[in-house]
Amino acid sequence: MKINELHLNNWMIFKGSQKVVFASNAENITIIFGENMHGKTSLLNSIRWCLYGAAKNRQGSDIPNSDLLNESAKREGIYDLSVKLNLTVDEDIYEIK
Numbered sequence: 001m002k003i004n005e006l007h008l009n010n011w012m013i014f015k016g017s018q019k020v021v022f023a024s025n026a027e028n029i030t031i032i033f034g035e036n037m038h039g040k041t042s043l044l045n046s047i048r049w050c051l052y053g054a055a056k057n058r059q060g061s062d063i064p065n066s067d068l069l070n071e072s073a074k075r076e077g078i079y080d081l082s083v084k085l086n087l088t089v090d091e092d093i094y095e096i097k
Contacts, residue, residue, distance in 0.1 A: 001087055001088070001089050002022075002028055002087060002088045002089075003022050003047070003085065003086075003087045004021070004022060004024070004086045004087055004088060004093075005019060005020065005021050005022065005084075005085075005086040006019070006020040006022070006043070006046060006047065006083070006084070006085055006086075007019050007020075007082075007083070007084040007085075007086075008020075008046055008082075008083055009080060009081060009082040009083075010069055010070040010073040010078060010080055010081045010082075011042065011046050011068065011070065011081060011082075011083055012039070012042040012045070012046075012068055012070060013038075013039045013042050013070070014039060014042065014070065015070045015072050015073055016073075020043065041058070045063070046083045047083075047085060049068070049083060050083045050084070050085045050096050050097070051085070051096065055068060068081060069081045082097065083097070084096070084097045085097075
Protein backbone atom coordinates (compact mmCIF):
# COMPACT_ATOMS: atom_id res chain seq x y z
CA MET A 1 0.00 0.00 0.00
CA LYS A 2 1.25 3.47 -0.91
CA ILE A 3 -0.46 6.63 0.25
CA ASN A 4 -0.61 9.19 -2.56
CA GLU A 5 -2.63 12.09 -1.14
CA LEU A 6 -4.45 13.07 2.02
CA HIS A 7 -7.24 15.66 1.90
CA LEU A 8 -8.38 17.22 5.18
CA ASN A 9 -11.28 19.55 5.83
CA ASN A 10 -11.50 21.14 9.30
CA TRP A 11 -9.62 18.21 10.81
CA MET A 12 -8.33 18.95 14.32
CA ILE A 13 -5.61 21.63 14.04
CA PHE A 14 -6.08 22.03 10.25
CA LYS A 15 -8.80 24.57 9.44
CA GLY A 16 -10.42 24.61 6.02
CA SER A 17 -9.39 22.44 3.11
CA GLN A 18 -5.83 21.09 3.23
CA LYS A 19 -4.01 18.68 0.92
CA VAL A 20 -0.88 16.63 1.60
CA VAL A 21 0.83 15.05 -1.40
CA PHE A 22 3.19 12.22 -0.50
CA ALA A 23 6.44 11.44 -2.31
CA SER A 24 6.18 9.58 -5.59
CA ASN A 25 9.88 9.17 -6.27
CA ALA A 26 11.64 5.81 -6.46
CA GLU A 27 12.12 5.63 -2.68
CA ASN A 28 8.51 6.65 -1.85
CA ILE A 29 9.69 8.33 1.34
CA THR A 30 7.98 11.34 2.88
CA ILE A 31 9.39 12.89 6.03
CA ILE A 32 6.99 14.77 8.28
CA PHE A 33 8.76 16.98 10.80
CA GLY A 34 7.98 20.01 12.91
CA GLU A 35 7.85 21.41 16.39
CA ASN A 36 5.83 19.73 19.11
CA MET A 37 2.08 20.41 19.03
CA HIS A 38 2.04 21.53 15.37
CA GLY A 39 -0.02 18.73 13.77
CA LYS A 40 2.19 15.70 13.08
CA THR A 41 0.09 13.38 15.24
CA SER A 42 -3.10 14.95 13.84
CA LEU A 43 -1.97 13.98 10.32
CA LEU A 44 -1.33 10.41 11.40
CA ASN A 45 -4.63 10.32 13.26
CA SER A 46 -6.49 11.41 10.13
CA ILE A 47 -5.09 8.40 8.29
CA ARG A 48 -5.96 6.09 11.20
CA TRP A 49 -9.49 7.53 11.40
CA CYS A 50 -10.02 7.14 7.66
CA LEU A 51 -8.80 3.53 7.62
CA TYR A 52 -10.09 2.27 10.96
CA GLY A 53 -12.80 4.70 12.09
CA ALA A 54 -11.02 5.89 15.24
CA ALA A 55 -8.46 8.52 16.20
CA LYS A 56 -6.37 8.03 19.33
CA ASN A 57 -5.07 10.49 21.91
CA ARG A 58 -1.56 10.34 23.37
CA GLN A 59 -2.72 7.83 26.00
CA GLY A 60 -4.13 5.49 23.34
CA SER A 61 -7.81 6.17 24.07
CA ASP A 62 -10.29 6.93 21.30
CA ILE A 63 -10.88 10.63 20.61
CA PRO A 64 -14.62 11.35 20.38
CA ASN A 65 -15.65 12.35 16.84
CA SER A 66 -17.05 15.62 18.23
CA ASP A 67 -13.49 16.58 19.29
CA LEU A 68 -12.05 16.04 15.79
CA LEU A 69 -13.67 19.16 14.30
CA ASN A 70 -11.36 22.19 14.14
CA GLU A 71 -12.17 24.46 17.12
CA SER A 72 -11.98 27.68 15.10
CA ALA A 73 -14.37 26.33 12.46
CA LYS A 74 -16.73 25.17 15.22
CA ARG A 75 -16.77 28.68 16.78
CA GLU A 76 -17.66 30.07 13.33
CA GLY A 77 -20.58 27.62 13.03
CA ILE A 78 -18.85 25.48 10.39
CA TYR A 79 -19.42 21.79 11.10
CA ASP A 80 -18.08 20.29 7.87
CA LEU A 81 -15.41 17.71 8.74
CA SER A 82 -13.91 15.24 6.29
CA VAL A 83 -10.85 13.16 5.51
CA LYS A 84 -10.13 11.62 2.11
CA LEU A 85 -7.27 9.21 1.54
CA ASN A 86 -6.00 8.35 -1.93
CA LEU A 87 -3.83 5.24 -2.03
CA THR A 88 -2.44 2.63 -4.39
CA VAL A 89 -2.47 -1.10 -3.71
CA ASP A 90 -0.96 -3.44 -6.33
CA GLU A 91 -1.33 -0.73 -9.00
CA ASP A 92 -5.05 -0.25 -8.19
CA ILE A 93 -6.02 3.22 -6.95
CA TYR A 94 -8.48 3.57 -4.07
CA GLU A 95 -10.13 6.57 -2.48
CA ILE A 96 -11.40 6.25 1.09
CA LYS A 97 -13.59 8.94 2.64
